[in-house]
Amino acid sequence: MKNTDFKLLVVALIILSMMSISCTSDDDGNEEQSEQQIISQIENNLINGSWRITEFFDSGEDETNHFVGYNFIFGANGVVTAGNSSSSYEGSWSITGSDNSDDDDDDTNDLDFNINFNLLNDFEELNEDWDIITQSSNKIELIDISGGNGETDYLTFEKN
Numbered sequence: 001m002k003n004t005d006f007k008l009l010v011v012a013l014i015i016l017s018m019m020s021i022s023c024t025s026d027d028d029g030n031e032e033q034s035e036q037q038i039i040s041q042i043e044n045n046l047i048n049g050s051w052r053i054t055e056f057f058d059s060g061e062d063e064t065n066h067f068v069g070y071n072f073i074f075g076a077n078g079v080v081t082a083g084n085s086s087s088s089y090e091g092s093w094s095i096t097g098s099d100n101s102d103d104d105d106d107d108t109n110d111l112d113f114n115i116n117f118n119l120l121n122d123f124e125e126l127n128e129d130w131d132i133i134t135q136s137s138n139k140i141e142l143i144d145i146s147g148g149n150g151e152t153d154y155l156t157f158e159k160n
Helices: 003-022 035-047 122-126
Strands: 051-058 071-074 079-083 088-097 111-116 128-135 139-145 152-159
Touching (some): 035 071, 035 111, 035 128, 035 139, 051 122
Antiparallel strands (some): 051 071, 071 079, 111 128, 128 139, 139 152
16 A cells, blocks of 8 residues: 555544544434543543554554563553563553643644553663554554654453
8 A cells, every 4th residue: 555545544534533422312213422421431442451552653564563562551550561471661641631731732632542661672662652542442543643753553451
């Protein structure tokens, strides 16, 4: 797939996901879910089980292999633990509305998945306030577009 085609696909996915995240409705179909209800739903999905990184592109470079074998546990207390058979790392995580984060976006429906590992290794590359492209009980796809140089990073977690 050409780089231009890939970018168009990503833009289309972002638009579709933002429509599905920000405009879900309750059982009677008349009211939109509040931002806090959506955040709670995503948090509940994440704290239920362990996750693995199935895709990590950093500035166009596929770096998924740096996280093969690591399982991520997102705790209700805001602590994320990443471990494999020989190493374990702790960081923090949260989901916020864009008005509560460092995003430059004015869209209050934009949600950020914040990850921070205070480490000087591959996990440092995950430190970001990621925009949520899509989310379900088994998968969450994230994107970050750098404000400085416009480079795009992609991160996908899937439930084990």
